[in-house]
Amino acid sequence: MDKVSLIHGAGGEMMQSLIGSVFANIKNNNAGGVGLEALDDGAAIPFGDKYIVLTTDSHVIKPIFFPGGDIGRLSISGTVNDLAMMGARPVALTNGVIIPEGFSMDDLKKIVESVDEALGEVGAALVTGDTKVLPKEALDSILINTAGIGIADTPIRDSGLNPGDVIIVTGTIGDHGISIISHREGFKFGTELRSDCAPIWNTVKAALDVGGVTAMKDPTRGGVANVLNEMASKSHVKIVIEEEALPIRQDVKAAADMLGIDPMEVANEGKAVIGVRADKADETLAAIKNTKYGKDAVIIGTVTEGKGVIMKTKIGGQRFIEPPLGDPVPRVC
Amino acid sequence: MDKVSLIHGAGGEMMQSLIGSVFANIKNNNAGGVGLEALDDGAAIPFGDKYIVLTTDSHVIKPIFFPGGDIGRLSISGTVNDLAMMGARPVALTNGVIIPEGFSMDDLKKIVESVDEALGEVGAALVTGDTKVLPKEALDSILINTAGIGIADTPIRDSGLNPGDVIIVTGTIGDHGISIISHREGFKFGTELRSDCAPIWNTVKAALDVGGVTAMKDPTRGGVANVLNEMASKSHVKIVIEEEALPIRQDVKAAADMLGIDPMEVANEGKAVIGVRADKADETLAAIKNTKYGKDAVIIGTVTEGKGVIMKTKIGGQRFIEPPLGDPVPRVC
Numbered sequence: 001m002d003k004v005s006l007i008h009g010a011g012g013e014m015m016q017s018l019i020g021s022v023f024a025n026i027k028n029n030n031a032g033g034v035g036l037e038a039l040d041d042g043a044a045i046p047f048g049d050k051y052i053v054l055t056t057d058s059h060v061i062k063p064i065f066f067p068g069g070d071i072g073r074l075s076i077s078g079t080v081n082d083l084a085m086m087g088a089r090p091v092a093l094t095n096g097v098i099i100p101e102g103f104s105m106d107d108l109k110k111i112v113e114s115v116d117e118a119l120g121e122v123g124a125a126l127v128t129g130d131t132k133v134l135p136k137e138a139l140d141s142i143l144i145n146t147a148g149i150g151i152a153d154t155p156i157r158d159s160g161l162n163p164g165d166v167i168i169v170t171g172t173i174g175d176h177g178i179s180i181i182s183h184r185e186g187f188k189f190g191t192e193l194r195s196d197c198a199p200i201w202n203t204v205k206a207a208l209d210v211g212g213v214t215a216m217k218d219p220t221r222g223g224v225a226n227v228l229n230e231m232a233s234k235s236h237v238k239i240v241i242e243e244e245a246l247p248i249r250q251d252v253k254a255a256a257d258m259l260g261i262d263p264m265e266v267a268n269e270g271k272a273v274i275g276v277r278a279d280k281a282d283e284t285l286a287a288i289k290n291t292k293y294g295k296d297a298v299i300i301g302t303v304t305e306g307k308g309v310i311m312k313t314k315i316g317g318q319r320f321i322e323p324p325l326g327d328p329v330p331r332v333c
Numbered sequence: 334m335d336k337v338s339l340i341h342g343a344g345g346e347m348m349q350s351l352i353g354s355v356f357a358n359i360k361n362n363n364a365g366g367v368g369l370e371a372l373d374d375g376a377a378i379p380f381g382d383k384y385i386v387l388t389t390d391s392h393v394i395k396p397i398f399f400p401g402g403d404i405g406r407l408s409i410s411g412t413v414n415d416l417a418m419m420g421a422r423p424v425a426l427t428n429g430v431i432i433p434e435g436f437s438m439d440d441l442k443k444i445v446e447s448v449d450e451a452l453g454e455v456g457a458a459l460v461t462g463d464t465k466v467l468p469k470e471a472l473d474s475i476l477i478n479t480a481g482i483g484i485a486d487t488p489i490r491d492s493g494l495n496p497g498d499v500i501i502v503t504g505t506i507g508d509h510g511i512s513i514i515s516h517r518e519g520f521k522f523g524t525e526l527r528s529d530c531a532p533i534w535n536t537v538k539a540a541l542d543v544g545g546v547t548a549m550k551d552p553t554r555g556g557v558a559n560v561l562n563e564m565a566s567k568s569h570v571k572i573v574i575e576e577e578a579l580p581i582r583q584d585v586k587a588a589a590d591m592l593g594i595d596p597m598e599v600a601n602e603g604k605a606v607i608g609v610r611a612d613k614a615d616e617t618l619a620a621i622k623n624t625k626y627g628k629d630a631v632i633i634g635t636v637t638e639g640k641g642v643i644m645k646t647k648i649g650g651q652r653f654i655e656p657p658l659g660d661p662v663p664r665v666c
């Protein structure tokens with residue numbers, strides 16, 4: 001492994017190994033609280049009696065306008081959602097754009113309008129940014145990095161699951177990845193598939209307010225299969241999922257089958273996987289379902305002692321859900 | 334202006350006009366305190382009796398290893414210095430890397446070591462990040478976005494100059510930009526020119542501790558000429574500079590002359606332009622000179638009523654220092 005390859009950026013086991021062997025060597029990795037060593041959705045730094053949560057994501061998606069969103073909406077949603085996964089109300093975001101020479105000014109304005117609209121949905125602000133322009137031979141498409149800070153009373157970790165907890169997913173699985181690849185390949189599947197790209201702080205807040213959330217992670221690159229495995233392994237527990245309960249849209253399933261892609265392994269951009277204490281599960285589910293981006297939420301499984309992620313299949317069998325080596329859809333976010 | 338061009342990313346008046354006509358339209362632009370509308374080095378959000386300062390920069394420099402530093406050291410220095418310019422102690426940084434497929438793993442490790450070393454100089458931590466890999470046809474060189482948070486008692490603004498203040502520059506002017514272009518063009522000028530790339534929080538802190546600092550800005554893209562104009566215009570004052578006082582290394586001047594580039598218009602990556610109350614000027618200068626990155630600090634001018642930036646030349650004349658349309662060195666940071 002002497003060169004970086006595409007799969008090192010695809011959100012699965014290969015990326016984790018790159019991060020583990022290169023970036024995790026940084027010694028100045030913690031400012032108090034949850035630092036880089038935790039490899040969680042963000043970091044959480046104690047400040048007074050609260051925590052400042054800090055997170056970042058770069059967005060390299062192609063195409064930049066897609067059914068259900070664009071790179072502007074995506075860049076805000078990605079960062080708002082990582083803050084939310086740490087239990088933090090999103091407060092202030094940054095906007096680092098790198099633009100290829102010759103990029104359309106009108107498209108840039110459209111992207112900035114989407115940014116503003118997504119911010120407005122959750123009451124966050126874009127407070128600072130940076131602009132670079134590269135020669136067109138050097139870069140093929142606009143890139144946006146967004147970092148953000150939020151405030152949490154207590155950070156929620158991806159490692160907080162306990163045996164007995166219940167696993168909720170806040171809506172349908174696979175919509176973003178399957179719609180992007182279908183759109184890119186020019187496939188038509190009757191109804192138009194759409195990305196779920198959305199800033200879901202209000203949905204997450206409804207869950208947090210009930211008081212039983214033990215762990216959260218947003219199933220972005222590598223999908224639900226990846227985050228379930230990460231949550232199980234970091235929490236030292238086993239997760240048992242019911243195949244029958246998995247909310248996958250019929251058209252997503254059909255497209256995924258044709259493409260030979262597992263919807264459990266592709267990125268979602270407006271969903272959370274949430275661990276909840278069993279005694280709070282129904283109340284939490286009801287609270288989530290009552291929000292704009294939580295209508296299709298369901299309980300998909302439970303946590304037990306042990307390790308790994310098991311799926312009880314519809315026909316009564318069991319199989320492991322393995323983490324993907326990498327998300328099967330290139331440039332998905 | 335229907336397409337983005339290279340000069341829109343070059344840090345001078347053209348970039349300001351792009352930011353003003355596109356990004357400044359964002360309505361959700363303030364989270365309390367100093368927001369996007371201020372177009373300062375970062376934003377400052379009140380929290381308890383302090384301020385959280387947030388800033389970001391993307392780094393697209395070529396070559397990624399250069400005399401005096403590399404893109405890793407640069408990415409930490411850039412963000413630490415923007416935090417420092419707002420009067421904030423750097424606390425926690427993010428690291429968003431976008432890597433072209435085929436990039437050398439050893440080079441990546443070297444960059445990460447430089448990151449760690451620069452963090453160690455100022456006691457900051459890298460707490461979170463993101464990794465994307467693009468096909469080699471899509472991107473020609475590694476890009477690093479860094480965002481960061483710091484804590485300030487009172488934010489220092491770039492608009493805080495008052496008539497009577499004194500202007501200090503913390504060291505020699507033009508080293509970064511002139512050394513990058515010389516190195517890139519393969520020029521030899523006797524002694525090797527080196528970038529000044531450094532995280533200068535300790536130098537800035539020494540100045541702040543004296544208690545007379547009224548305004549600060551780091552002369553990155555567009556150089557000292559650009560920041561003097563921005564500080565004068567935002568503060569509604571005139572700045573008068575003494576040409577004789579300007580600290581420009583002899584080899585930088587020689588190279589700049591040969592290249593036909595004004596060292597006042599190119600990026601510095603380890604310097605600050607600081608406005609100080611006259612009664613504190615000598616003490617502040619002494620405090621700065623006592624630090625590792627402040628040894629060549631000098632007073633270069635004074636602030637008066639009026640507008641614009643005037644230079645008193647060595648031969649007794651006067652001329653305007655205009656802000657550049659854009660930094661003359663492409664991909665300088």
Ligand SMILES: Nc1ncnc2c1ncn2[C@@H]1O[C@H](COP(=O)(O)OP(=O)(O)OP(=O)(O)O)[C@@H](O)[C@H]1O
Nearest residue numbers: 011019023039040041220221428430461462463464
């Ligand atoms: N270049 C990097 N430097 C430092 N830490 C990194 C870097 N890349 C990733 N990490 C860390 O590794 C962990 C996993 O990163 P990842 O980007 O997969 O998380 P995510 O943002 O939640 O997922 P996604 O990017 O798919 O939305 C995080 O804790 C992140 O901070």
Ligand SMILES: Nc1ncnc2c1ncn2[C@@H]1O[C@H](COP(=O)(O)OP(=O)(O)OP(=O)(O)O)[C@@H](O)[C@H]1O
Nearest residue numbers: 095097128129130131344352356372373374553554
């Ligand atoms: N894409 C953007 N979106 C929002 N604000 C931006 C964007 N680009 C720049 N800005 C804002 O414009 C102002 C000037 O940005 P600039 O990048 O020149 O500042 P800087 O980081 O101090 O300088 P440099 O990038 O040369 O180090 C800053 O307040 C910055 O927050």
Ligand SMILES: [Mg+2]
Nearest residue numbers: 041082218220
């Ligand atoms: Mg996440």
Ligand SMILES: [Mg+2]
Nearest residue numbers: 057078082220
């Ligand atoms: Mg993310």
Ligand SMILES: [Mg+2]
Nearest residue numbers: 129130389390
């Ligand atoms: Mg900048």
Ligand SMILES: [Mg+2]
Nearest residue numbers: 374415418551
């Ligand atoms: Mg600055």
Ligand SMILES: [Mg+2]
Nearest residue numbers: 390411415553
């Ligand atoms: Mg900067």
Ligand SMILES: [Mg+2]
Nearest residue numbers: 056057462463
């Ligand atoms: Mg990420």
